[in-house]
Every structure is written in structure tokens, then in C-alpha cells.
Amino acid sequence: MEAPGVGPAARRPGADGGAAPWDFFATFVDARHAFRRLRRRYERRVLDAAAERNVARENLVLPPAQLWRLFDLAALEDLRDRRLEPLRRQAEAIFGERGDEGLMDAFCGHVYHELAILCEEHRSVGRFVRIHDPGRYRELFQEVSGYYPTRLNRIRRFFAKGLERLEELLPTWARHRVFVRSAYLFGERLGASAWREGRAGLYARMYPQGRAPKGLLEAARSFHAAGFDDRAREAAAEALAAARAEPSAPPLLREVEAFAQALA
Helix, strand or coil, X not given: CCCCCCCHHHHXXXXXXXXXXXXXXXXXXHHHXXXXXXXXXXXXXXXXXXXXXXXXXXXXXXXHHHHHCCCCHHHHXXXXXXXXXXXXXXXXXXXXXXXXXXXXXXXXXXXXXXXXXXXXXXXXXXXXXXXXXXXXXXXXHHHHHXXXXXXXXHHHHHHHHHHHHHHHHHHHHCCCHHHHHHHHHXXXXXXXXXXXXXXXXXXXXXXXXXXXXXXXXXXXXXXXXXXXXXXXXXXXXXXXXXXXXXXXXXXXXXXXXXXXXXXX
16 A cells, blocks of 8 residues: 555656665665764763753853864764765755655755754854953853754654654555665664664565565565576575464465475
């Protein structure tokens, strides 16, 4: 069954066999992971600074050099340029001019723009590390001390909504040959990053009715169709073990057994 509101470009397998959706999925997961690491560092530095001064977080006032150290500007710009800009471009390329009715392209665009603004706001703080102007700095501090958590919370919210939409889209990509094989080969790392569940978590969302046994069987079939029979037998053996461990999948178990026997 098709996920609701999938635009034509997201539905169509296309000549790439699912390469573009897979690249988008991997970029989204990696970008979200990089942002979460950056946000955790910021939170730790804020809490450490508040504890050092024995004040509540909301009452924390930092001099320019210490406010500047809450973020690494180079890391912010790297996240913007190496992760979020490609993510934004990929979302536009996949969903096209009509956009995604589930707003995936909008979420990715908002993430990019919020982070780009945060970069510029933090760059302005750096000026006061070099220039002594307490009056102007106090005015700036009142602004950015509110903007920093606001921007980070917005980005976190857009990533959360994007992940929800991604989960709706995954079943529509579950028969694209590149996506199927890539999920098998790289799904452990990306599934752990996205849901802390490894490849099984990815398969649970790609194949809600068959979960890991179905995902492994589809991978085996795809590898076999491409002539990679060693890899196909490996995936079929994993599918067989997963199906035997799944008490609710007797019909799928028979299907897996028949395919594995045909490969033997």
C-alpha cells in the first residue's frame, strides 16, 4: 500500500533503481546524527558554565570569549555545507517542483536555513572577542542567548518531523533494487543511528508486514537477480534464520525456505 501523499518523483522507481532515495535516506540520517552530536556538545558546555558559576541556566550570562566557545563555528559551517546543503538539494531533486505532500522537502529546507542563520548569529559573537564594547555586547547577548536554544530546538523539531515522514516513505522504496541492496549492506549502521535498532529497525519500517525476514529475502532476491549469488545465499541464510525466529511468519518461512533451496 502506498504511503499517503507521496509525490510522483518519490513513487517512481526511475532509471537509478532507487539510488537517489537511498542517498537521500543516508544523508538525512547522517545529517541528523551530526546535528545531535553538535547539540549535545552545546548543552554540555552551557550546563558546565552554569555549574561553574553556580547559577541556574536561565540566569547564565557569559563574557564574549566564553559565549564564543559554546559553538565551534567551523563545525557549524561544516554541518551546513557538507551535510545540510546536500540534504536540501537531494530533497528538491527527489520530490520535484510539486514538493512532497508530507512536507519532507520543506522540513529539509527549514533545517538548512535555521542552521545557516545560527552560523551568522554565532559569527557576530566572534567580533566581540576582538572588540571591547560592553554596551553593544550586552544587547547582542540578550539576542543570541535566546536565539541559540530557539534555533537548536527548531532544527531538532524539523528533523523529528522529517524522520516521521521518512518512515512513511520507506515502504514506497522497499522494492527499488539499489535501496534494497544498500539497506542490506549498510542498514545496520544507519538503522542504529536513526532508531537505535540496527538493520532490523530499518526493515521493520520498510516491510511492516514481514519485517526483517521479508527485508532479507528481498535482498537475497535482488542480489540473485543481479548475478551476485554468493551474497544472495548469505542474505537467504540470514532470512531463513530470521524467519525461523519469528513465530508469526509461517507463510514467509515457507517462501524463504523455497528460495534458499533454489539457490543451494
